[in-house]
Amino acid sequence: MKVVALILTLLAGPMLAQDRTMILASTTSTQNSGLLDFILPQFEAVSGIHVYVVAVGTGQAMRIARNGDVDALLVHHRPSEDIFIMQGFGVGRVDVMVNDFVIVGPTADPAEIAVSTSAAQAFEQIMSSQNRFVSRGDISGTHLREMDIWHDAALLPSGRWYLEVGSGMGTALNLASGLNAYILTDRGTWLSFRNRGDLTILFEGGTGMRNPYGYIRANPAQFPHVKSDEAAALGDWLISVEGQAAIGAFRINDVQLFCPDALPTPDQSQDQHRTCAANALQR
Amino acid sequence: METLAKAWQLLIEMDADLLAVIGLSLKVSGLAVLFALIMGAPVGAALAIWKFPGRQVLIVVFNSLMALPPVVVGLSVYLLLSRSGPLGSWGILFTPKAMIIAQTALIFPIIVALTREAVQPVFREYRGLLISLNASPVLVLRTVLWDARFGVVTALLAGFGRAIAEVGAVIIVGGNINGLTRVMTTTIALETSKGDLELAMALGIVLITLALTMNAMIYAISQIGRKYQEVRE
Numbered sequence: 001m002k003v004v005a006l007i008l009t010l011l012a013g014p015m016l017a018q019d020r021t022m023i024l025a026s027t028t029s030t031q032n033s034g035l036l037d038f039i040l041p042q043f044e045a046v047s048g049i050h051v052y053v054v055a056v057g058t059g060q061a062m063r064i065a066r067n068g069d070v071d072a073l074l075v076h077h078r079p080s081e082d083i084f085i086m087q088g089f090g091v092g093r094v095d096v097m098v099n100d101f102v103i104v105g106p107t108a109d110p111a112e113i114a115v116s117t118s119a120a121q122a123f124e125q126i127m128s129s130q131n132r133f134v135s136r137g138d139i140s141g142t143h144l145r146e147m148d149i150w151h152d153a154a155l156l157p158s159g160r161w162y163l164e165v166g167s168g169m170g171t172a173l174n175l176a177s178g179l180n181a182y183i184l185t186d187r188g189t190w191l192s193f194r195n196r197g198d199l200t201i202l203f204e205g206g207t208g209m210r211n212p213y214g215y216i217r218a219n220p221a222q223f224p225h226v227k228s229d230e231a232a233a234l235g236d237w238l239i240s241v242e243g244q245a246a247i248g249a250f251r252i253n254d255v256q257l258f259c260p261d262a263l264p265t266p267d268q269s270q271d272q273h274r275t276c277a278a279n280a281l282q283r
Numbered sequence: 284m285e286t287l288a289k290a291w292q293l294l295i296e297m298d299a300d301l302l303a304v305i306g307l308s309l310k311v312s313g314l315a316v317l318f319a320l321i322m323g324a325p326v327g328a329a330l331a332i333w334k335f336p337g338r339q340v341l342i343v344v345f346n347s348l349m350a351l352p353p354v355v356v357g358l359s360v361y362l363l364l365s366r367s368g369p370l371g372s373w374g375i376l377f378t379p380k381a382m383i384i385a386q387t388a389l390i391f392p393i394i395v396a397l398t399r400e401a402v403q404p405v406f407r408e409y410r411g412l413l414i415s416l417n418a419s420p421v422l423v424l425r426t427v428l429w430d431a432r433f434g435v436v437t438a439l440l441a442g443f444g445r446a447i448a449e450v451g452a453v454i455i456v457g458g459n460i461n462g463l464t465r466v467m468t469t470t471i472a473l474e475t476s477k478g479d480l481e482l483a484m485a486l487g488i489v490l491i492t493l494a495l496t497m498n499a500m501i502y503a504i505s506q507i508g509r510k511y512q513e514v515r516e
Contacts, residue, residue, distance in 0.1 A: 023377060023458075032477050037461070054377060054458035068366035069376055170476025177478075195478035225366065225374065 021050045022230035025070040027141055028168045030213070031055035033188040033257055039246040043237050049230045057140030057168065065089060065216075068223035072231040073216045076141035076186075081214050090216035096238050097247050097258040098212040101145060102190060103203040105131075105182035113182070114202045120153035122203045130161045132181035136172050137164030141211075146184045149208060173199075186211055188257040212261060215239075238262070286481050290488035305493065308466040311379055311453070312446035315386035319394045319442055322387075324435055327398025328428050332406050342399065348392035357452030360385040364456065379464060381456040389452055390442035397441055401434020402427050436505050440498060447494060467493075 030036050031053055040051045056064070058075040062084050065073050073090065075081060084090050103113060103122055111129035116122035126133050135157070136143035150157055163181065165172050169189045176183040177197035185193075190201070215235050220228040237243045244260035251257070293301060330342055362368050364376045364384070375381050406427050413423050428435060450468035457464030459473060467490045474483035 023460075028476065032473070052377065052458075052460045052463055054460060056458075064365070067368070068371070168476050170478055174475065174478060174480075193478040195480055223366065 020048050020230065021052060022071040022227040022234065023052045023054060023069075024072050024074060024234070025054050025056060025061035025065055026074040027058055027061065027076060027213075028055050028170065029076070029142070029186045029189045030074055030258075032168075032170055033192040034252070035188065035247070035250050035258055038250045039243070042246050043234060043243070046242070047233050047237065049233060051234060057136075057138050057142075058144065059139030059141075062089075065218055068218065068226065071218055071227045072234060073218075074213060075216070076211055076213045077144045078212065078214065080141075080144065081216060085216065088222055089219055091219045092232070092235060093214050093216045094235055094239050095261045096213050096215045097244075098210060098261045099187050099258050100204065101142070101184055101209045101211050102187050102201045103182060103184055104176070104190060104199045105202045106180040107198050107200050109202050111182065116203055118152075118206055119149045119203065119208050123149055123157075124153050124155060126182050127155055127157060127161075130159070132161050132163060132179050133157070134172050134176040134179070134181045134183040135162060135164045136169065137166040138168070140169070142169060142184060142186055145211070149184070152208065191255055191257055192252050213258070286484045287488065289481050290485035290492075293485050293489055294492065301489075303462070304465055304467060304470055305489070307379060307464070308447060308468070308490075309493075311382045311466060312386060312443055314383050315446050316390060316394075316439055316443045318383070318387045319391045320435075320439055323391045323394030324398045324428060324438070325424055327395040327438075328402045328424050328431075330395070331399045331402035332423060332427065342396075345392045345395045345399075349396055351389065351392065353389055353449040353451030353453075354455065356389045357385050357455035360388060360452065360456050376456065377458040377460060377464060379457070382453045382464060382466070385452040385456045386446040386449070389449065390446050393442045393445060394438050397438030398428075398431070398435055401431040401438065405431040405434075433505055433509065436501060440501060443497070444494065447490070 024036075026036060032055070036051075036053050036055075040053070044050055054061075054064070054070065058077050058080065061070070061073055061075050062080060064070055065084070066087075066089050073084075074096065081090075081093060085093055101119075103119065105111070105113065105126075111122075111126045111131050113122035113125050116125060135146055163175070163179070165175055169185060170193065172183060173185060173189070173193050174195055175181070177195050177199050180198055182202075183199075187204075215238055217228065217231040217235060218226040220226055238247075239262035244262055247258050247260045248256065327345075330338060330345070360381065361376070363370050364373065364381050365371055366374075366376070375384075409427060409430070413426065418426070448468065450472050453459075453464070453466055454469050454472065457466070457469065459465050459469040465473075467486060471483050471486045471490070474480075474486065
């Protein structure tokens, strides 16, 4: 019997080892900034699970997750996330981290948004100045947020100044940099972006610019083939003390890009965010 | 200048990651062109040789499919291989296998159309002989394909060039996963989106250098073959 057990273990061993992988659909902001390359090896070291990352916009991430093609999601548009879960595609959503959106534009700031008191007001000024504005136009988390801000301002952007590029954050930033246009971007991608040209951060802070990321597992009841154990392990690790510390430790040029947001009590979470936001404003 | 220096540096250093990316590019596109050749060359030759109803339509269809956008091919293969698609149970989405399937589909029409172009004049020459010999269809196919082999090599090169250069199909079905499905073109797209234009351009130069080397090698081999054949004749 022992021999049989041993053979079974030997046979199953390599198969199990190979099975310890999972596919995470994440946004370009977490991938392009280098965050996932920084934290996922730490997760693999403690869990033995290798995470394959497919980095797409939030909209596409949820679309492929609806087909059952990924094991988990790391995305950033709460209303869409709630619908996704309500429709039964995802389970176990947790807050993982937060950074913030900023509006960047030409240093000369022809629309004078640096003195705006809200994102909506900044958008209004850009629209009335008819300066070029680059929109992602790809139903990504950033694009959805942009639409929310236009909605807040009660404006419908259109015209020759409003350029919908229908592509990722980096491609859109390259275009904005080339055209010296205004653009809404998450701070993480902006800080790690290398081709800034004459663009600089002109508006930041305030309500409506907070950018929270949520982790959602694919619903195993809906998709029996998904790696639900692996996905649960990653979710647990992301909100654990170690995982949160790893996210907080990620820096580019000494700047922290993402603030861990999964602390046990709401008060602490608030404090954490305040410290993080304060850091952001100091820059 | 800086970009060229960086490309040169990348080529010389050839770190393990870059090597893996280049290796996967060659493997995926190489296997795709091989499969497309095995399936497409006989189809192309058959279109050149035999008259049957709908042949003209097929020729036009394959000629048009040469212009198929890679994104459309990628999307079609994605819908096929997605867990909610007809072949979802295979579970090969976001793997190199899916990328090979997509690129095979992409270049199959190229191989068919260019093989037909290459075989047509050859068959005109042999037609009488093959008919008088009452040769079997398989023998006819083999004879004309062998005689049109230099044209078929051109088809192969065109197919390989299209496969190794495309990004739209492999990024959809492969997902550009680091260490699993990341190839040269998806790396270039990624670095461009990070705003690291120098690195992206340097990788582009590495890609062109590779394509140039492969083409030069195959061209040299076919030239030697042609010379050898002339000498024999």
